[in-house]
Amino acid sequence: MLFRQIIVIGSLLLAAVVVQTTILSRLGLPGATPDLVVVTVAAVALALGPAPGAAAGFLGGALLDVATPSDSILGLASIVLIAVGLAVGVAANPEDSSVWMLSLIAGAACGAATLGTALLSGILGSDRIIWAVVPGVTLTTVLYGLILGRVMIPLVEVLSRRLVPEAFLD
């Protein structure tokens, strides 16, 4: 069961990384690049809970750092996304909330991830961060996260119920 879960989450995240780097980042949207990987991690956390969410965060972050155009510090995105997966899984209650509410959580997760990455890389000595641009980028990433979340959260929910029904037995 665990193995199947890892395969499903892994392929979802790999697809998210590829789509984000080859398509979403090249659309030339204003502000940030739509953060599909963060939204996917949040969606996994909402569907399966905090522990799979954190695992998805680790894997998604590692893939993002390793994928071709990245020049960030390896492991940084993992730390941020573990926190995102954990926090979303613990804080959110998917049964009681509307899908728009959950999408808003995904959007907030994107904003938090952007801020967290900027802060951590600033602490680790990256001179790339332009603080004047950070608020705008964070706002747009929340907006894009909200829209992507509306699509990804139900999708991941359906996929996990179909492909790993064991996880929903209790």
Add this chain to the structure above:
Amino acid sequence: MLATLIVASLTFVILDLRGGDGPLSSARAAVSAVIGAIQKGVSTVASPLTDIGGSTSTWRNQSAQIAELRAENSRLTEELRSTLGDRARARALDDLLRVASVGRYRVTPAEVISVGPAQDFAWTIGIDAGSLDGIEKDMTVINGEGLVGRVLKVNPTTSTIVLLVDVSSAVGGRVATTEEIGIVSGTGRQDSLDFQLLDPLAELVIGDALVTFGSRGGRPYAPGIPIGEVVDITGTAGQLARIATVRPFVDVSQLSVVGVIVRSPREDPRDSVLPPRPSRGAGNQGSDATVDEVPANEAATGDPSGDSNQPLDEPVDDGAETTVNGE
């Protein structure tokens, strides 16, 4: 489990910050190569999407059509879109070839397949050529407008390029038609670079164009590649911190076809690669820039300063230009 994951991430961070070639960097390169192969495939399939932003409205219109027409319509639209895409690509390649032939750079063309997310504040792109195509670290990357950046990492079939506007980028620049040199560094913003002259007394005016000074052996930067033009100067002549703002010729948000310089020219091409001077700014799009505009440009940029350093031993196949030096 959570603790393990966090410890693993932290280990990555520490190993990565320590630098050097460990098992981690080879593992990173291997996974990166696999993802690169997938990105290449997806980028090819999705190129109509990323080429033309306005395609969504076309789709909406089609949905209003009746079923019979819809099939034909979508086929024709697809054809038109790919034709437009092909034409834009051909034009970009033409411009690249023009620059490469004028400057006598030997280039390996490549297509952009991935772009780093804006929220990382790193200006990096992935291209579909790698070590198997002869690409090596620190090679210069150009397109039809000028300098794009340099090769940062190489995988077998893909490479990572750091663009000239990235904060980590610093290029030796020379003011065209003069011998004044300085350092052009990225600011992290796509439309401005900082240029600091080595000689604070040197004369610099708004509108001056910059070309690369060139590094030893042409790496990381080959000589004579157009960088951008001066749009603003802070401080007066003689002041120590005299920094000019330079707008790059290359629009880094619109990159499609780029060329990696696999061999620098034997002679510095000086200012011959620069776009024609009267149409500066507007002429950067280069839609109609053809080879016959170049000699005129050479005459314009070469005369005022008595720049006699034009390439002397040009191959014989280049009629018009060699006669100038033949006297």
